[in-house]
Amino acid sequence: MHFELKITDPQSAARRGVITTGHGVIETPAFMPVGTAGAVKAVHMRELKDDIKAQIILGNTYHLYLRPGLEILARAGGLHMFNGWHGPILTDSGGYQVYSLTERRKLTENGVVFNSHIDGSKHLFTPEYVMDIQRVIGADIIMAFDECTPWPCAYDYASKSLDLTHRWLKRCITRFNETEPHYGHQQSLFPIVQGSTFRDLRKKSAEEIASYNADGNAIGGLSVGEPAEQMYEMTELVCGILPKDKPRYLMGVGTPSNILENIALGIDMFDCVMPTRNGRNGQLFTSKGTINLRNEKWKDNFSPLDAEGTAFVDQEYSLAYVKHLFKAGEMLGPMIASIHNLAFYQWLVGEARKHIEEGDFSSWKTMMVKQLAKRL
């Protein structure tokens, strides 16, 4: 994997770069649609590629490990062959899912014992095993196994958890270096900065993570309920420490505004379920603000879904029709909204890239954040 940093914005820490992987290039800043179980919900692979123009998608180690399971993935020749997405893939490590299973897991120095949300069966994830699993899945970018702390979090817990995450990281790196990719293409391991919303812990973690000189670095444990201002404070602090010549990935973020603000702080990669999950609930993100299709006001608005939208759904369907689909419980409603929102997120990061190149990112961002806050 190679990262080329092309331009840094003079008025902010925003960066324009290119990541090259064994499955193609990713222009940054980039947004990664989430394909939890190997599929981006309600979206065909060709739509992701041709209409949404996603450059990379994300898979979840926890979900893929449980279903379809490692045997099937290995026999398929990895996730790319299994799901037919031939561009770059990133897998998370399961740390976030394990954190979400609060009642169903036990954390020790060795790893995490948890019960499957599907059938209750018991499983053990260790840092080593999570590396092995991600070798089988075969994503281009794989993530270290970490503990994602909840928010708010006591300082003492956050500090001890951070030390554990750092010890686990060493074990991940050792196992990663002892093993080979299974399918011929290179895999890169990204470590994850933790430390909750404590400045000294984030600083300590960022310094530790930076010292490994990994192909790329991630920031986890944010967007878990803390105020946006605290998220930005942590991102800014961490980005000031992480290497400039490596991509920076802010995990699980966020709203369109969150993305623009974090780009301004030096983040290169994002993922979030928001465009698809909120889309399935009838919320559309547009360059003029958000639309809630559950609102009665759209029922006789026969304008295109988004006159300025870039996807086919934006021109081919009207607001009134898509509102009707949601009201009638037609699957086509969530399908349309998911494509629209993902295409909008891709448009948004594409515009960010363009404005960084053109040197007016900061003023454009200020204007956009104002627009995005509107409720239409």
Add this chain to the structure above:
Amino acid sequence: MHFELKITDPQSAARRGVITTGHGVIETPAFMPVGTAGAVKAVHMRELKDDIKAQIILGNTYHLYLRPGLEILARAGGLHMFNGWHGPILTDSGGYQVYSLTERRKLTENGVVFNSHIDGSKHLFTPEYVMDIQRVIGADIIMAFDECTPWPCAYDYASKSLDLTHRWLKRCITRFNETEPHYGHQQSLFPIVQGSTFRDLRKKSAEEIASYNADGNAIGGLSVGEPAEQMYEMTELVCGILPKDKPRYLMGVGTPSNILENIALGIDMFDCVMPTRNGRNGQLFTSKGTINLRNEKWKDNFSPLDAEGTAFVDQEYSLAYVKHLFKAGEMLGPMIASIHNLAFYQWLVGEARKHIEEGDFSSWKTMMVKQLAKRL
């Protein structure tokens, strides 16, 4: 509307024709995907047109009347403008849905009072009102308001019901002739032959219906639980009476084999929810037989979904992957299966057309029916 009968099969009653409507031509025999509430479930409009190659779709008067309702449809400029399907549309009359609401309706000479399945609200459908509603929806082909009898049905009930359906038909025709299309394109009214599985009633009904010399004629009240042999017996009897120079539409039929057998008896048009409904449950129809994706045997079959299939889903996804999607409850599973099945139905009637043209329809049909019966 114009129907051109091009070829009649020498060994059967199968026919090859072309229907011309204000929204384009329909090569017959034809299959119409069902778009109950103005959307074919889980399928985008562009997929219907470009991938499935549907020539005409069906909408349900009962559902569209309740949701989005006539006010919205009228303001949109009719269903074509509302849902963005610019090819031919046929709407049923609500007779079948009203029949399905056994506990929620009361039938009188005047019409049917029923309670909405959505909110319990009370509505009255009369033959005249159903014509008015279908004028507002604006389909190219609209259906007479009939009573669809259940099966089995006492002779006396079927006979009285048939007389009512015939009286309603006269009222439909009167209202239809008194009114004009709302949107500039011509609408054709198809009457419906009823009579349950009684030969004399079907004969009487077919003769009555034939006497109106309508643009096309339909056969209703079949595929409601009777053995397939009785369905074929009724179809054959009725097709022997209905005008040869007008298209014949067998409502709500059916399995791929049912369609081929009824083509051989002289049917030109079909509709059925089976490809989409069974698809959503993981059943795939193929030229080699049916596949149940719930079956464990597909979990490690990495072959294309249907190597001989004509839709993009057939080549781009594997059996194992689509089985996984169903197991994981991913919407993409039903989306893929719906496209596959609809494309298969279109392929099937397309092959039937080709074999009628080539003069070997009967032998091809015998071979196909054998293949279609297989469970893979």
